[in-house]
Amino acid sequence: MPDVSVVVSNFNGAKYLPRLLASLAAQRDVTLEVIVVDRCSRDESTAILAAHPDVKVLSEPPESGLVSGYAVGAAAASADLLFFCNEDMWFDPNCLTRLAARIRSAADIGAVDPWQWTYDGVRLIHAGTRFVETALYQNSPDPSRRPNFVVPLAAGEAVPFGCAGAVLVRRDVYDDVGGWDRSFFLDVEDLDLFIRFWQTGWRVVVEPEAKVYHAVGVSNTQVIAGAVPVSRRRYVSGRASVLVMVVKYLPWTSVASVSALWVAASLRRLLLLRWSKVAWDVSAAREVWSRLGDALSYRRSHAQVNRRRPVREFFRTKEFQSRPPA
Numbered sequence: 001m002p003d004v005s006v007v008v009s010n011f012n013g014a015k016y017l018p019r020l021l022a023s024l025a026a027q028r029d030v031t032l033e034v035i036v037v038d039r040c041s042r043d044e045s046t047a048i049l050a051a052h053p054d055v056k057v058l059s060e061p062p063e064s065g066l067v068s069g070y071a072v073g074a075a076a077a078s079a080d081l082l083f084f085c086n087e088d089m090w091f092d093p094n095c096l097t098r099l100a101a102r103i104r105s106a107a108d109i110g111a112v113d114p115w116q117w118t119y120d121g122v123r124l125i126h127a128g129t130r131f132v133e134t135a136l137y138q139n140s141p142d143p144s145r146r147p148n149f150v151v152p153l154a155a156g157e158a159v160p161f162g163c164a165g166a167v168l169v170r171r172d173v174y175d176d177v178g179g180w181d182r183s184f185f186l187d188v189e190d191l192d193l194f195i196r197f198w199q200t201g202w203r204v205v206v207e208p209e210a211k212v213y214h215a216v217g218v219s220n221t222q223v224i225a226g227a228v229p230v231s232r233r234r235y236v237s238g239r240a241s242v243l244v245m246v247v248k249y250l251p252w253t254s255v256a257s258v259s260a261l262w263v264a265a266s267l268r269r270l271l272l273l274r275w276s277k278v279a280w281d282v283s284a285a286r287e288v289w290s291r292l293g294d295a296l297s298y299r300r301s302h303a304q305v306n307r308r309r310p311v312r313e314f315f316r317t318k319e320f321q322s323r324p325p326a
Contacts, residue, residue: 001029001030001031001097002030002031002081002096002097002100002101002104003030003031003032003033003078003079003080003081004030004031004032004033004079004081004082004083004096004100004168005032005033005035005073005074005077005078005079005081005082005083005171006024006032006033006034006035006083006085006096007035007037007069007070007073007074007077007082007083007084007085008020008034008035008036008037008073008085008086008087009037009039009060009066009067009068009069009070009073009084009086009087010036010037010038010039010041010045010069010087011038011039011040011041011069011087011222012041012042012043012045012222013041013043013045013086013087013088014041014043014044014045014048015043015088016087016088016089016090016215017036017045017048017049017087018048019090020085020087020088020089020090021034021048021052021055022090023090023091023092023093024091026093027091027093027094027095027096027097028093028094028097029094029097030096030097030100032096033056033077033078033079034052034054034055034056035055035056035057035058035073035076035077036049036055036056036057036058036073036087037057037058037059037060037069037070037072037073038057038058038059038060039059039060039061039064039068039069040059040060040061056076058072058073058076060072064182064185065182065184065185065186065189065237066086066164066185066186066189067164067180067181067182067184067185067186067189068180068182070084070164070180071179071180071182074171074174074179074180077171079171080170080171080172081100081103081168081169081170081171082168082169082170082171082174083096083099083166083167083168083169084164084166084167084169085165085166085167085212086165086166086214088119088214088215088216089119089165089166089212089213089214089215090119090212090213091211091212091213092210092211092212092213094209094210095114095210095211095212096168096210098114098207098209098210099112099114099168099207099210100168102155102156102205102207102210103168103170105156106156106203108201108202108203109170109202109203109204109205110169110170110173110197110202110203110204111162111167111168111169111170111173111194111197111202111204111205112162112167112168112204112205112206112207112210113126113128113129113159113162113163113167113204113205113206113207114166114167114168114206114207114210114211114212115127115206115207115208115210115211115212116163116165116166116212116213116214117211117212117213117214118213118214118215118216119213119214119215119216120213121213124150125149125150125214125216126149126150126163126165126214127149127150127151127152127153127206127208128150128151128152128153128157128159128206129147129148129149129151129159129160129161129163129320130147130148130151130153130159130320130321130322131145131146131147131148131160131315131320131321131322132145132146132147132148132321132322133145133321133322134146136261138239138242138261138262138265139187139188139238139242140191140242140315141191141242141245141246141249141250141254141258141311141315142250142254142312142315143257143258143261144315145315145316147160148322149163151322152208153206153208154206154208155205155206155207155208155209156205156206156207157205157206158203158204158205158319158320159204159205159206159320160191160194160198160204160314160315160317160320161190161191161193161194161195161197161198161204162190162194162204163190164189164190164193165212165214166212166214167190170202173197173200173202176200177193177196177197177199177200178196179193180193181193183241183244183291183294184237184241185233185234185237185238185241186230186233186234186237186238187234187237187238187241188238188241188242188245189241191245192241192245192248195245195249195311195314198309198314198317199305199306199308199309199311199314200305232280235280235284236280236283236284236287237284237287239262239280239281239284240284240285240287240288240291242258243255243258243259243262243288244288244291244292244295246258247292247295247296247299248295248298248299248302249299249302249306249311250311250312251310251312254312262281265281266278266281269281
């Protein structure tokens with residue numbers, strides 16, 4: 001049986017933890033190590049986790065973000081396969097064994113992306129990912145490409161990146177590419193990680209029969225240190241992270257064009273008197289500045305890889321594009 005370390009990043013997830021843990025205990029034909037990184041929850045999470053002595057519980061501040069929880073858990077994991085997931089999920093009993101079988105089906109597969117459904121199982125919310133050609137899309141390092149996350153791809157088809165909400169990765173590949181970038185709070189952290197998989201020749205594929213049920217958007221209602229809504233922190237960090245990724249991977253012309261697009265969008269919000277969003281944009285600019293040194297350092301150390309496999313080609317890889325209608 002495959003060994004899998006499950007790493008859960010939990011923040012006030014008491015409502016969902018019992019079902020999450022029960023569905024993990026019900027997984028078939030797989031040996032699990034379950035690690036929950038609790039980001040200083042203020043609900044009943046601690047009591048719930050204490051009732052599960054087989055679960056390894058670690059701690060991480062909530063303001064550090066989802067992937068910091070993942071990174072802390074990965075550092076403590078012992079298996080060769082790592083399954084990262086949110087706390088507001090539950091899983092089909094065959095989910096992890098199907099993911100493990102798929103990742104072992106070819107030597108160049110570094111990660112497998114399961115399909116995700118709404119928590120009640122009614123609606124498909126994440127299947128295969130393809131890029132759609134567009135113009136001026138602000139949430140991508142390449143504004144000419146927007147991801148479509150619900151393309152019904154066949155089992156084993158390659159996707160540009162897996163979803164950070166639930167994804168299985170090979171531990172050796174994860175370590176080799178440097179793992180999660182902990183400067184990301186929430187959003188586009190998966191794109192950042194799997195660009196590095198792609199640059200080093202590893203594929204990410206889908207497994208439709210590995211089914212995950214997800215209460216999407218729950219984190220947006222939370223509040224972190226200083227009474228800051230997660231929705232605001234998410235907006236600020238997400239906006240900053242897009243530009244940070246451009247600095248890390250793309251040509252300086254892209255840095256200039258994406259920066260100009262960002263400034264234009266902020267000026268439009270200013271003209272429309274959307275003061276709160278303007279203030280959030282200012283906060284995002286400050287965050288970019290605070291992260292710029294690390295991004296530039298990464299760019300310099302990664303320059304040879306960026307030249308050998310330019311990230312602009314990642315967004316234009318033929319198999320990652322949406323197919324025209326039949």
